[in-house]
Amino acid sequence: MNILVTGASRGIGKEIALSLEGNILATSRNEGALRIYHNFCVCDLTRDLDKLGRYIQENKIDVLINNAGDYIYSPIEDVDYDKIERIVKTNLEAPLYLISKAVPYMKQNRWGRIINIGSISGVMGEACASIYSASKAGLIGATKALALELAEFGITVNTINPGWVETEMGNKSAEDSEFSKDEIIDCIPQKRFITPKEIAGMVKYLISDDAKGVTGQSINLCAGLSVGY
Numbered sequence: 001m002n003i004l005v006t007g008a009s010r011g012i013g014k015e016i017a018l019s020l021e022g023n024i025l026a027t028s029r030n031e032g033a034l035r036i037y038h039n040f041c042v043c044d045l046t047r048d049l050d051k052l053g054r055y056i057q058e059n060k061i062d063v064l065i066n067n068a069g070d071y072i073y074s075p076i077e078d079v080d081y082d083k084i085e086r087i088v089k090t091n092l093e094a095p096l097y098l099i100s101k102a103v104p105y106m107k108q109n110r111w112g113r114i115i116n117i118g119s120i121s122g123v124m125g126e127a128c129a130s131i132y133s134a135s136k137a138g139l140i141g142a143t144k145a146l147a148l149e150l151a152e153f154g155i156t157v158n159t160i161n162p163g164w165v166e167t168e169m170g171n172k173s174a175e176d177s178e179f180s181k182d183e184i185i186d187c188i189p190q191k192r193f194i195t196p197k198e199i200a201g202m203v204k205y206l207i208s209d210d211a212k213g214v215t216g217q218s219i220n221l222c223a224g225l226s227v228g229y
């Protein structure tokens with residue numbers, strides 16, 4: 001099984017890539033970090049998408065995991081166009097483009113799994129993260145539409161929405177916010193950050209045959225954050 005993981009250089013993507021069984025194809029901007037994999041493609045999702053598109057077509061991808069993501073914490077009036085473009089390209093445009101390149105082979109094979117890593121911020125909204133929230137909400141819309149479009153071909157499409165996760169991005173966004181990490185933890189019903197391993201476990205399940213009936217879903221993996229305080 002050929003599995004492409006975007007953002008495999010660190011954090012959640014690295015955990016996913018290292019925990020799955022199959023032929024892992026990894027991508028990110030950081031060649032040094034990708035050398036732990038046998039097969040990788042260095043690509044900036046805001047720039048050289050054609051290169052990654054060709055890599056997908058050449059490698060007959062059975063499972064596409066759109067994990068790479070970028071975040072900014074900023075009041076809307078301080079966001080310039082370049083930042084909007086960077087976040088939307090990385091979090092929404094690139095996943096859609098990569099799906100478009102992966103689907104022809106999946107359709108032909110009448111089997112496929114597309115798993116997007118969204119965010120609870122795309123479900124609930126996050127103050128001072130409107131661009132990020134919008135990009136992640138877009139993934140949920142695309143997931144529902146694609147699940148309908150691809151159901152008859154044995155392809156499932158789902159989005160996992162993590163809450164706060166113990167990674168570089170999770171810790172940096174906590175630092176950038178006006179709250180301390182302890183104050184953030186206090187607002188999470190389970191009083192903890194999610195681990196990358198828990199996200200990888202959900203990915204593993206969504207790939208498995210047990211999950212063949214799960215499609216078009218937006219799955220909140222957030223230690224209870226989405227249901228109230």
Ligand code: NDP
Pocket residue numbers: 006007008009010011012013027028029030033043044045046067068069070071090117118119120161162163164165166167168169170171
């Ligand atoms: P990290 O910042 O630790 O890792 C982000 C990954 O995305 C890196 O591998 C990075 O690769 C890659 N990436 C970012 N921008 C680009 C780009 N322009 N081109 C190519 N690759 C890029 O984040 P996490 O592991 O925490 O996040 C993974 C996913 O989970 C993201 O989609 C994020 O939005 C989501 N998420 C994370 C949460 C958290 O609290 N951590 C909460 C909710 C959702 P490199 O820099 O090597 O190019």
